[in-house]
Amino acid sequence: MIDVVFFDLGDSQGSTETKDQYDMVIIGGGPAGLTAAIYASRGGLDTLVIEKSSEGGQIAATEKVENYPGFISIDGLELAEKFSDHARHFGATISNRGVRNLTFCCDKKTIVMDDSSEIEAKTIVIATGATHRKLGVPGEKEYEGKGVSYCAICDGAFFRDKHVAVIGGGNSAIDEGLYLTQTASKVTVVHRRDKLRADKILQERAFNNPKMEFVWDSVVEEVQGDAFVNNLVLKNVKDGTQSDFPVDGVFIYIGLVPNSALLKNLLQTTHDGFIKVNPVTFETSLPGVFAVGDVIDKELRQIINAAADGASAASSAIKLYF
Amino acid sequence: MIDVVFFDLGDSQGSTETKDQYDMVIIGGGPAGLTAAIYASRGGLDTLVIEKSSEGGQIAATEKVENYPGFISIDGLELAEKFSDHARHFGATISNRGVRNLTFCCDKKTIVMDDSSEIEAKTIVIATGATHRKLGVPGEKEYEGKGVSYCAICDGAFFRDKHVAVIGGGNSAIDEGLYLTQTASKVTVVHRRDKLRADKILQERAFNNPKMEFVWDSVVEEVQGDAFVNNLVLKNVKDGTQSDFPVDGVFIYIGLVPNSALLKNLLQTTHDGFIKVNPVTFETSLPGVFAVGDVIDKELRQIINAAADGASAASSAIKLYF
Secondary structure, eight states: OOOOOTTOOSOOOOOOOOOSEEEEEEEOOSHHHHHHHHHHHHTTOOEEEEOSSOTTGGGGGOSEEOOSTTOSSEEHHHHHHHHHHHHHHTTOEEEOOOEEEEEEETTEEEEEETTSOEEEEEEEEEOOOEEEOOOOOTTTTTTBTTTEESOHHHHGGGGTTOEEEEEOOSHHHHHHHHHHTTTSSEEEEEOSSSSOOSOHHHHHHHHHOTTEEEEOSEEEEEEEESSSEEEEEEEETTTOOEEEEOOSEEEEOSOEEESOGGGTTTSOBOTTSOBOOOTTTOBOSSTTEEEOGGGBSOSOOOHHHHHHHHHHHHHHHHHHHO | OOOOOTTOOSOOOOOOOOOSEEEEEEEOOSHHHHHHHHHHHHTTOOEEEEOSSOTTGGGGGOSEEOOSTTOSSEEHHHHHHHHHHHHHHTTOEEEOOOEEEEEEETTEEEEEETTSOEEEEEEEEEOOOEEEOOOOOTTTTTTBTTTEESOHHHHGGGGTTOEEEEEOOSHHHHHHHHHHTTTSSEEEEEOSSSSOOSOHHHHHHHHHOTTEEEEOSEEEEEEEESSSEEEEEEEETTTOOEEEEEOSEEEEOSOEEESOGGGTTTSOBOTTSOBOOOTTTOBOSSTTEEEOGGGBSOSOOOHHHHHHHHHHHHHHHHHHHO
């Protein structure tokens, strides 16, 4: 997840590398933001990327990426560096300062940095990403990337012929659970209620899939394992009993939260805060403000798709505003 | 361009590597098709890619690719190989035979190969690409990649502070011409008529752009140069006079032709043959048949976007049909 901490007032790195005006300011330095930077700077725009935490966003925290075409298997951090090197190569500046506020007023787009300095942008690209909601139980963080995953399409292939659990009962949980049945030997959906929230058609497909099983009225109390996950401690919420549930992996789908808090009142979003964009230009409801990657309302959240969003937004911006 | 020659009845390579049934058959082995193959095979589908000519499609014929994120600069052929290696790594088969015909009948999807053998597919992905219409004048082919280009967003950066010509008067010519003004010192539109076909709004922007100039009623007779393009021989179609027009590069926008001839009566297309797809799932008007990359009706035709299409189509297919 791309942790642009908008309200962080902590120690600014006092970078002097930034100017007070850019053709394009990109907020968030994951694959979507960095690809926008590659296309913008290569296309002739004076471009700034602001990324408070790690360049590369979510991928920088990913142990192994196998599905970005061109790299059969690459360390997430290494891929992140390749993206930022690529953006810098064409002249983009990457700043590791934080953003305090954005103001879109009176035809001016101003980014207020955490040291109170202001940067003006002709165009803005929001690429702040999203964060998977966590269970918040012991073992979850410890085993992330070692059996705990939040993305079936990213990590399903690591569980070929294994038994995995999917936590959740909404569309994402069931949709991705069905996806996992292609590779896993068994997929058990663990849900805290006695029925699913997912769309009827998904429910039907799930109930008819011989590889899918269900554990109702249950929540995860702990993720356990050795080097790798091998057990979930489940609690039945009706009778309070605890039980062990041996699995080889667990996919957690209890919600994805867009990092868009600061923008919600400035731009049109879905009810849960994902930014709505024109699917061709990636422009938001505000002219000159684009949004790309996991923070937008979209279907597939993969590195390759985030990067494609960035290329589209930057190319559109150049054609529309320069 | 991905030259799947559907009706080629020439010497089959008689591959014995293909079976007569697959979960997914992908027709066309460019970035879109190969990424679909990566996602399909990694997602557990038995996957075949059919590519009669060069694996990698258009990129295999591209000298230098600078805008596929992760590779600052890479030989097109090398990038193409990385894509096919990646697809093979996860188990996809790539066949270099040709396709003679497709029949979608009675719930069966059959690919008739050029040696008359038949392959049945549960799902199909059309990734046959598109071909830029050529001027067909001396020098055009010789200088392709050496000053002659058909893609401003791909190659514009190679002409920073140079004078380039854009040939054509439609939306693509003017849109990409405007894009080029960001980097080029001057962009001259050469058009065979005395007015543009492009939309009014694009025309206005073009006429108001101080870097844009126009040569009316003129066609290119020859592209000339030394190591690199340095001159166009133009002919005025009204008075028949010829003249030299020194330029550093020429972008040709006289049409893009989708490689979809065989599919036009099977699938819904635009009037000029680009396949219409659901923008989220990339499914065509025919259930179980998807289309991706340059052959579809879309805005931005870049490697990164083609690849993203492929990832989306394969992921959708797995969720919808397996």
